[in-house]
Amino acid sequence: MFDQFPGLGEEAKIAFEKELDSLLVDKGGLLEQEGKVCDHLYFIIEGSARSFYRKENKDITVSFSLEGEFLTAMHSFISRKPSYENIEAMEKTKVARIKYESLLKLFEKHHDLERTYRLILERYYVSLEEQLIFSKFKSARDRYLDLMDYRPKIIQRASVGQIATYLDMSIETLSRIRGKI
Amino acid sequence: MFDQFPGLGEEAKIAFEKELDSLLVDKGGLLEQEGKVCDHLYFIIEGSARSFYRKENKDITVSFSLEGEFLTAMHSFISRKPSYENIEAMEKTKVARIKYESLLKLFEKHHDLERTYRLILERYYVSLEEQLIFSKFKSARDRYLDLMDYRPKIIQRASVGQIATYLDMSIETLSRIRGKI
DNA sequence: CTGATTATTTGACTTTTCTCAAAAGATTAT
DNA sequence: ATAATCTTTTGAGAAAAGTCAAATAATCAG
Numbered sequence: 001m002f003d004q005f006p007g008l009g010e011e012a013k014i015a016f017e018k019e020l021d022s023l024l025v026d027k028g029g030l031l032e033q034e035g036k037v038c039d040h041l042y043f044i045i046e047g048s049a050r051s052f053y054r055k056e057n058k059d060i061t062v063s064f065s066l067e068g069e070f071l072t073a074m075h076s077f078i079s080r081k082p083s084y085e086n087i088e089a090m091e092k093t094k095v096a097r098i099k100y101e102s103l104l105k106l107f108e109k110h111h112d113l114e115r116t117y118r119l120i121l122e123r124y125y126v127s128l129e130e131q132l133i134f135s136k137f138k139s140a141r142d143r144y145l146d147l148m149d150y151r152p153k154i155i156q157r158a159s160v161g162q163i164a165t166y167l168d169m170s171i172e173t174l175s176r177i178r179g180k181i
Numbered sequence: 182m183f184d185q186f187p188g189l190g191e192e193a194k195i196a197f198e199k200e201l202d203s204l205l206v207d208k209g210g211l212l213e214q215e216g217k218v219c220d221h222l223y224f225i226i227e228g229s230a231r232s233f234y235r236k237e238n239k240d241i242t243v244s245f246s247l248e249g250e251f252l253t254a255m256h257s258f259i260s261r262k263p264s265y266e267n268i269e270a271m272e273k274t275k276v277a278r279i280k281y282e283s284l285l286k287l288f289e290k291h292h293d294l295e296r297t298y299r300l301i302l303e304r305y306y307v308s309l310e311e312q313l314i315f316s317k318f319k320s321a322r323d324r325y326l327d328l329m330d331y332r333p334k335i336i337q338r339a340s341v342g343q344i345a346t347y348l349d350m351s352i353e354t355l356s357r358i359r360g361k362i
Numbered sequence: 363c364t365g366a367t368t369a370t371t372t373g374a375c376t377t378t379t380c381t382c383a384a385a386a387g388a389t390t391a392t
Numbered sequence: 393a394t395a396a397t398c399t400t401t402t403g404a405g406a407a408a409a410g411t412c413a414a415a416t417a418a419t420c421a422g
Contacts, residue, residue, distance in 0.1 A: 340369070340370090341369070341370060341371090342369070342370085352369085352370075352371095353370090353371080353372085355370095356370060356371050356372080357371080357372080359370095359371090360371075360372085
């Protein structure tokens, strides 16, 4: 879990792992729900998830997460306000999670853990920024081709509808793009 | 500068301020340039700035910042890779800034400063997420109306062209929207 | 102040993507 | 296995926003 964060000491790791709580969710099961404050930072051990929200009875996918990645409804987790996001398992998925409160407590004792969290946050930020820019300046077709290049696994695991809202185009447009490759 | 971050102790503030470096930039002057690693976190004391990048000889505005706000080419600042962003003063602008290296050093000594930085980062994140969602699900007209509501000062200070690329629409479309309010 | 440059607005037309509708293909529960 | 449901594909027409071009308006340098 922390291979990617070499600065983290053994002591902090152990303390962190003590606070972890593990969870198995079925396909379609919700890890987080809109309207509630998101209290957990998740780590996907196995499986995949997507976060989405609802607009006029449609699900709009905001992000996809695969095993080995941290995940939360960051906006709510940070701001402590009710989330507008839902997080749903895309298949049978195993996650570890830690409570917001526990995390803050651990920060008091383990400086290096707060740093690691900061790094996770930074990653989150960078990927969001890439997503913004990428969505801003490319045609529907290029957004799809980019996704194929950078995150091919998502195309294998997510439905056309989920991918379409993620890429900000209609299902029909995506279907037509796929037909023409 | 730190009024918004009550958790920060006097000692850390003093140490931080010691590392600050103040700068006056003329209208159009560049604080950061694409291709270079961004080494500074800025704070706008007076004036305003925008960050943008170039695509096919056009400037695409990514964000606007006003006095009292922290600002950097976050992607590069975080990743230590060359920036694709430029940051430019929109008028005569006074900034304070700290070097990336100095900041990291201060983190070693002042845990509360690293926390404050984390909070700045969180804010950055939240505003980026809002921008993404906001750009994703609104019509050109609604994006403009939202900007008028949330950041009216930007509309007063930035040019039509700058606002148009920020809102991801053509200059002509924005001009027509403005004509019809 | 004045000509030159740059920014904004307006018009006509094009392109991209959307919406609605229907058909075809999968998936799920009984 | 089969009906029922959900997802994907395909077609046709509509809407939103883009492009190109020209006219105004604003800003800047000498």
